[in-house]
Amino acid sequence: MTVFKTVLGAGAALAMSAVAALAEPGLIIDLGGKFDKSFNEAAYNGAQRWVKETGGSYIETELQSEAQREQNMRKMAERGANPIVVLGFANASTLERVAPDYPDTNFAIIDMVVDQPNVLSIVFAEHEGSYLVGMLAGMKTQTKTVGFIGGMDIPLIRKFACGYVQGVKAVDPSIRVIQNMTGTTPAAWNDPVKGAELARAQIAQGADVIYAAAGGTGVGVLQAAADAGIYSIGVDSNQNYMHPGSVLTSMVKRVDNAVYNVFKAGTEGTFKPGFLLMNLANDGVGYALDEYNAALITDEMKAAVEDAKAKIIAGEIKVHDYMSDDSCPVE
Template sequence: MERQKSTKKNSTHGSRLLVFFISIAFTLFSTGCGNEKGKPSTEKKLRIGLMITPRGLDDKGFNDLAYAGIKSAERKFGIDPVLIEPSTMSDPEASLRFFTQQNFDAIIAVGTAFYKAIKTISKERPNLPFFVIDSSMEEGNVRGISFREDEGSFLCGFLAAKMSKTKKIGFVGGIKNETILRFFNGYYNGAMEAASDTMVVSHYVSETFSGFNDPETARKIATQLYNEGSDVIFHAAGASGLGVISAAGDAKKLVIGVDMNQDSMAPGLVLTSMLKKVDQVVEDVVKTLSEGKKPTFVKRSYGMVDNAIDLTDFQFSRQQIGDELISKLGSLRKEILEGRLQTSKAQPNPRPEKTTASGTLE
């Protein structure tokens, strides 16, 4: 693994100031391969940068999924992928500007934390395609890729309300933004479909993107939600969600995971996980580029019909959920696929919610 630092030298009143912007990790996946006849290939490989969040790999979520997608694309399409791993988000614009100088054919960025930086840098590099996962951007050479999280979250809300004995369920989001509100709206609507007298309490880890990388604060929030009567919590908080699952284990209460299959993290307590197949989307982007097709910079939304949103198979919870409820979830899923069920309706009457960076509910 090659580690580099981006530096900038400034002169102030005759003195030189060395400013370290960011510590970078480059992981090069491939060293070249031959063609199918065993001869060295002279064809230039697509060099694609995958920019993940500072949480890094082994986050049990978005970063790991995106990494799996680019690795799969490498095997299938023979690209030259580079993992771009900023060690901090203190100056994402400086970090991204540094990376755009590394002769990439395209950059795929994971998460909305890079939104402002990409909006600026993409104008400086108009011939470099940017693909931003979890974004509705649609301008110039930037293509936003979003998901219809409300579809899977609807099923999670229905399940949570049906499994709740207190008629009170929780939601922990990383930050209150457009993406996380899609999660919450679907969850709320599903809960109301199951039992209209269910109370849905929402809480957000932070007002900044640090809310996706703070498991300890999320654990405190979830613990208090459990103590205050919520007996099922659904998290949409990235790596912070690992703290929610930890709190569920401590309290022996129910929880629903997100993004990738988190069911085994607390078997029997994690009822299911709402799968958000970022790996599949990353591979889809690379496939388009590898086929030589000119990318269209029109935002794209993926949902159940694209097999990009779903639930896990209840491996550890099937018995306690029961076949009848699982069958009902299957019927609702079919209605969503057929467009007969409204999942995205915004919450009409705000329920109690808090946003904090301290991990305590006021």
């Protein structure tokens, strides 16, 4: 009987390890859709890169409403996805509840910190990347007026705005920065019509460069800027291609790398819960320079930004993080 139990136990253990080895990672796309050309799409692209390089497959679901957050998270865990990547600050409280119920499932959350033993929290130094594109805006403006259009009015988006203003003011403290937020609900991430309206209002006030940190809403901002013959700055994904010659640059936030690395670590058995900061030093954020905007960025502009980048990494330039104290030293 003892021998039988031992053999049975060994067989069960092998079966369980085989299941674990075959576990597919999961990705929960946030509100706004996976083809928002910004945050969600960057995550999707990272997952697709992993598929292309490994031949693996993953489980994906898209949120259609706030009410689906917990339901989708639990369903994905129950389907056996491991690790599971959830996108955005709005998932934090849900993950705090869900993660303890699935202790053998690893989770990663992007843009928020969840202190659970099976969760990797990935955050970005958006203020650092925004500082660099702010410098480019400050060097490019002819009217000494630039704009910022955020999505949902939350501390995270204020963090983008504050970094941007600091970069602009580093070039010329007299430059005016007009700031607008799209709304106070998640609908603010996917309202390109409102984005275009806000952009036109800023253009009417003299803005000739507008930075959009607003998810899918930013598509309307970039379109309105192109229509008016002024410059825009994209966000998260490299959006330079959308309006060549009009998009000055994009503040790239490597959400794609974050998702790719989580999937890779999960399937290779190297996933480690904890905390990860993606910043200028590890190429977690930056500014996009390619064939679509190369003619817009002079050698002098690039040199100035690269110098600032090196000084931020070295700690010689301190970019204030709005989320550290809910304030910005410059406006």
